[in-house]
Amino acid sequence: MTTHVIGAGIAGLAAALALAEAGRPVVLHESAPNAGGRCRALPDGTDNGTHALLGANTAALGLLRRIGALEGWVEPEPGGLPVLDLRDHRAFRVALSPLGWRDAALRPPGLTGRALLALARLAVPGRDRAVGAAMAAHPEFHRGFVDPLVIAALNTPSAEASANRLGAVLRRLGGRGATRLLVARSGLGPDLVVPALAALERAGATIRFGARLRRLVTQGGRVQALDFGEDAVALGAGDAVVLATPPWESQRLLPHLETPLAYAPIVNLHYAHPNPGPVRFIGMLEALCQWVLVRPAGVSVTVSAGDAAAREEAATLGPRAWAELREAALAFGLAGDWPEAAPPCRVVKERRATPRHAPGPPLRPPRLPLANLALAGDWTDPVLPATIEASVRSGEAAARALMR
Ligand SMILES: Cc1cc2nc3c(=O)[nH]c(=O)nc-3n(C[C@H](O)[C@H](O)[C@H](O)COP(=O)(O)OP(=O)(O)OC[C@H]3O[C@@H](n4cnc5c(N)ncnc54)[C@H](O)[C@@H]3O)c2cc1C
Incomplete structure (x- = not known):
């Protein structure tokens, strides 16, 4: 009765945890050397990109609570989001909830x-x-x-x-506390991925890194075996699979699956600029920088839907974004030194960060395309855009579908 979860992104971690906590034997197979997928820590400890949650993300916050990581997620701007508008260089605060208006x-x-x-x-x-x-x-x-x-x-x-x-x-966003904006105090590694893996181990799950699923061997509408190249896993009568790979990989493994056709990049710039003050989060208008996250270990800039930024060289992006965020830091009186010269900067371009959400009905892929295989992943949520919340919901829905 083993369930094999393919992919240790947020959806796979959520599915594996739901199954393992329900007492099912679980093996989690991940092709990369680390877990987290598009929501991961890089080898130097930096996040691939800033990830924010809202109080409305009840599934994501529930997962954080279960793995004992909720306290690591802090609300940096409870008094309203600081915003610098580069059109007229006006600095102001905005409540995220209409009630605050x-x-x-x-x-x-x-x-x-x-x-x-x-x-x-x-x-x-x-x-x-x-x-x-x-x-x-x-x-x-x-x-x-x-x-x-x-x-x-x-x-x-x-x-x-x-x-x-x-x-x-x-x-x-209507509920109480739904617009509270939260970020990981130390980073996605210590505040999400590491505690999730520890919780899985406590629940008895086995985790295999460097295990890339090459092929699903199917017959009669069921998965018969998992082909990992050097080894293959034959599935018994009660065994099952959660496929929690990104859409393009799920489509390669299940060619009849309809998956999103267009993706949008997110570009993050991470400056080696330690800060003495508390965690801060600033929005910018008419700027390359959209969000600036200031943490003790450094400063990160997010450019979502960053088609143009993804084409620009790191050598020009770094100083350009620094000049903007420095103005914001000075406008809001952030602690520490903000020198004119940009500190060393690492640019991370996630070219297929999420699907593009254009008008039209969502895809609604089947949760159980095969009798013993459930689909998970941010792109499979029938309602929400591709986010951590959608990933957690999809992983938990896949686990429920298999346990029914
Ligand atoms: C830079 C950036 C910033 C973001 N910011 C936010 C944010 O602020 N808030 C928010 O809610 N969301 C944000 N998102 C979106 C969020 O990260 C994703 O929606 C979520 O991480 C997707 O998780 P997933 O598990 O569905 O997929 P993935 O993270 O893609 O996980 C799939 C996993 O499967 C593994 N895999 C792939 N192929 C195989 C195979 N053949 N065999 C075994 N394993 C395989 C991959 O290595 C990966 O670990 C952001 C995304 C990016 C890239």
């Missing part, structure tokens, strides 16, 4: 009653269209609030992003 000092630029109504309409499912078109009558509110939200949540420019997908996110 009762305080005039925490309102996003361009907020009017009609703009708020247009945002509320996005939360109502209807004929899908691009967010940019839906918000065209409110250009300043779109520029200063909706566009950054869309790029962060959907990793898709709002001119091509699905209003219905954004609506699914907005509908989850």
